[in-house]
Amino acid sequence: MNWLIEFFSDPANWSGSSGIPVRLLEHLEFTLAALLPAALIAIPLGLLIGHTGRGALIVVVSANLARALPTLGLLVLIVLLLGTATVLPVLIPLVVLAIPPILVNTYEGIRGVDHDLRDAAYGMGLRGPQVLVRVLVPVALPLILLGLRLAAIQVVATATVASYVSLGGLGRYIIDGLATKDYPSVVGGSVLVGGFALAMQGLFALADRLLVSPGVSRRVRTAKIR
Amino acid sequence: MIRFDGVTKRYADGTVAVDHLDLEVPTGEITVLVGPSGCGKTTSLRMINRMIDPSEGRIMLDDVDVRTIDPPTLRRGIGYVIQQAGLFPHRTILDNIATVPYLLGWDRKRARSTALELLERVGLAPEMARRYPFQLSGGQQQRVGVARALAADPPVLLMDEPFSAVDPVVRASLQDELIRLQAELHKTIVFVTHDIDEAIKLGDRVAVLRVGGKLAQVADPATLLAAPADGFVREFLGRDRGIRRLSFVADTGLRLRSDLVVPVTSDLSRVAGVAADVESPWLAVVDEDNRPLGWVAPADLPRAGTLRDVRPLPYGTFVRGKDSLRTALDAALLSPSGCAIAVNGDGRVIGVATRESLDEALALAASEAPEPHDAPVREDADG
Numbered sequence: 027m028n029w030l031i032e033f034f035s036d037p038a039n040w041s042g043s044s045g046i047p048v049r050l051l052e053h054l055e056f057t058l059a060a061l062l063p064a065a066l067i068a069i070p071l072g073l074l075i076g077h078t079g080r081g082a083l084i085v086v087v088s089a090n091l092a093r094a095l096p097t098l099g100l101l102v103l104i105v106l107l108l109g110t111a112t113v114l115p116v117l118i119p120l121v122v123l124a125i126p127p128i129l130v131n132t133y134e135g136i137r138g139v140d141h142d143l144r145d146a147a148y149g150m151g152l153r154g155p156q157v158l159v160r161v162l163v164p165v166a167l168p169l170i171l172l173g174l175r176l177a178a179i180q181v182v183a184t185a186t187v188a189s190y191v192s193l194g195g196l197g198r199y200i201i202d203g204l205a206t207k208d209y210p211s212v213v214g215g216s217v218l219v220g221g222f223a224l225a226m227q228g229l230f231a232l233a234d235r236l237l238v239s240p241g242v243s244r245r246v247r248t249a250k251i252r
Numbered sequence: 253m254i255r256f257d258g259v260t261k262r263y264a265d266g267t268v269a270v271d272h273l274d275l276e277v278p279t280g281e282i283t284v285l286v287g288p289s290g291c292g293k294t295t296s297l298r299m300i301n302r303m304i305d306p307s308e309g310r311i312m313l314d315d316v317d318v319r320t321i322d323p324p325t326l327r328r329g330i331g332y333v334i335q336q337a338g339l340f341p342h343r344t345i346l347d348n349i350a351t352v353p354y355l356l357g358w359d360r361k362r363a364r365s366t367a368l369e370l371l372e373r374v375g376l377a378p379e380m381a382r383r384y385p386f387q388l389s390g391g392q393q394q395r396v397g398v399a400r401a402l403a404a405d406p407p408v409l410l411m412d413e414p415f416s417a418v419d420p421v422v423r424a425s426l427q428d429e430l431i432r433l434q435a436e437l438h439k440t441i442v443f444v445t446h447d448i449d450e451a452i453k454l455g456d457r458v459a460v461l462r463v464g465g466k467l468a469q470v471a472d473p474a475t476l477l478a479a480p481a482d483g484f485v486r487e488f489l490g491r492d493r494g495i496r497r498l499s500f501v502a503d504t505g506l507r508l509r510s511d512l513v514v515p516v517t518s519d520l521s522r523v524a525g526v527a528a529d530v531e532s533p534w535l536a537v538v539d540e541d542n543r544p545l546g547w548v549a550p551a552d553l554p555r556a557g558t559l560r561d562v563r564p565l566p567y568g569t570f571v572r573g574k575d576s577l578r579t580a581l582d583a584a585l586l587s588p589s590g591c592a593i594a595v596n597g598d599g600r601v602i603g604v605a606t607r608e609s610l611d612e613a614l615a616l617a618a619s620e621a622p623e624p625h626d627a628p629v630r631e632d633a634d635g
């Protein structure tokens with residue numbers, strides 16, 4: 027507890043290139059830098075495969091790969107190969123890490139939509155892309171968001187370790203602290219990472235509320251009796 | 253009119269779901285496809301809106317081969333109702349109903365006001381408009397399904413077992429609702445069911461299919477009940493088809509007697525005399541408004557006071573000129589007198605159908621029944 031107070035009350039920790047605001051921003055930056063491309067690849071792919079039913083093998087392989095892949099090893103390997111001069115080497119494994127949960131959940135979400143519902147949509151005269159965009163995506167949205175959330179959790183956790191190889195971010199407090207036996211820094215950094223992860227969760231909970239139709243989440247927005 | 257021209261559907265695994273179907277679905281009528289599970293009803297229906305394409309033959313919609321029309325365009329002009337309603341869970345009831353109008357590019361306001369009208373038309377309260385499907389009962393969802401199919405006012409409606417997932421009471425009310433709607437809208441409806449009673453209740457024409465996708469018989473319900481084409485159809489119609497056929501015999505053949513009706517103000521001292529005059533052990537009592545109160549047997553009554561002082565026995569009525577012979581018979585069976593009280597549209601008594609007149613009408617109905625086709629129909633006979 028004392029360490030915590032010591033860490034957070036030290037004015038040196040609040041300014042400069044290794045201050046908390048900067049580190050926080052860095053962390054946010056490469057979390058997004060990893061999530062965004064992953065989402066841009068995995069969501070359309072998941073939608074396409076889920077909707078057409080073709081290429082399901084990609085999803086299976088990706089899911090298994092995610093389980094087998096030693097992300098940290100990959101990270102170190104890429105850094106060794108490409109050096110740490112740029113951010114890219116660290117981002118690649120993070121992106122690769124984030125793709126499977128998004129892809130698998132998007133795919134499952136679309137596949138899992140009730141057959142009768144799909145049938146009714148076509149029967150009403152919606153075209154294929156309209157069925158996807160107007161019916162399947164809104165209904166599968168909770169799962170798509172879940173995929174993003176899972177990916178975010180993993181990226182945040184791994185990005186902390188990524189500080190080890192090159193990047194800044196909140197992980198630095200832990201890694202540098204460990205190296206110099208600066209325990210207040212280690213504990214403070216851990217708390218910050220924890221808080222960051224929690225804030226991320228909060229963000230997704232909010233997205234769930236705002237984006238998912240109450241008809242799908244079964245939250246009743248309009249009062250029954252008015 | 254929809255016409256099936258030698259339509260065959262063979263699925264990829266070789267299953268022949270529909271076999272050389274020739275069938276005409278007249279404009280403005282309800283044609284019911286009925287038959288045991290797996291006989292190809294759904295397949296036949298879905299070939300009309302090209303959810304399935306036939307392997308052979310063609311389907312003409314107002315003399316246009318449906319195969320020449322792009323499926324989404326075709327479907328927007330054909331209402332489609334399925335068993336599980338298939339409502340979009342993420343949309344409000346109002347937006348669900350407005351699905352096809354939106355697709356057709358109507359402006360939002362017009363689409364929504366049309367949807368609201370339809371909501372009421374299918375018997376739902378306007379408050380439902382803002383709800384989501386999960387907030388509705390199965391029966392209500394089914395009504396929304398019907399409203400959605402009607403939203404763009406398509407001339408043709410396809411309904412695949414739309415009422416089979418709800419309980420019998422709700423089903424009956426949905427059926428009545430459909431009959432009422434159809435009386436206003438005159439759509440060309442193809443209705444699929446495996447329930448022969450539903451088929452007979454709803455159908456202007458009923459097409460009976462047998463497993464293997466062959467048409468066994470197509471006829472109006474009365475003819476179907478009176479003259480099943482073969483053993484399969486007869487069996488499918490079930491045991492009491494003689495009685496059920498009476499539903500299609502008008503009550504106008506019934507002779508009515510008005511001399512068996514006495515007002516409730518009559519003195520009991522005179523009632524026995526009336527009964528003797530009309531030679532009937534039973535008299536029907538009516539109130540000052542000429543509405544039925546019940547039956548009395550004057551022989552069992554005291555001699556003092558008026559009919560007000562006695563409690564009349566149970567009775568049944570039928571509406572003259574509207575109800576069937578079956579309803580009249582049912583009304584007779586509900587009374588100890590064995591006679592049925594005939595009322596007009598306002599519920600006022602216009603006479604009594606005695607056992608003798610019911611007997612005559614039944615005998616007449618029986619004599620008018622076409623000869624049953626008892627000779628077995630060969631399997632390969634077409635229709």
Ligand SMILES: Nc1ncnc2c1ncn2[C@@H]1O[C@H](COP(=O)(O)OP(=O)(O)OP(=O)(O)O)[C@@H](O)[C@H]1O
Nearest residue numbers: 263265267269288289290291292293294295296446
């Ligand atoms: N996609 C398909 N592939 C192969 N066979 C099929 C397919 N769809 C239906 N069938 C078969 O075709 C036959 C007719 O099916 P269909 O669904 O038209 O029957 P149905 O009369 O609607 O039955 P039910 O009353 O059970 O709904 C059945 O034997 C069914 O197993």
Ligand SMILES: [Mg+2]
Nearest residue numbers: 293294295412
């Ligand atoms: Mg079916």
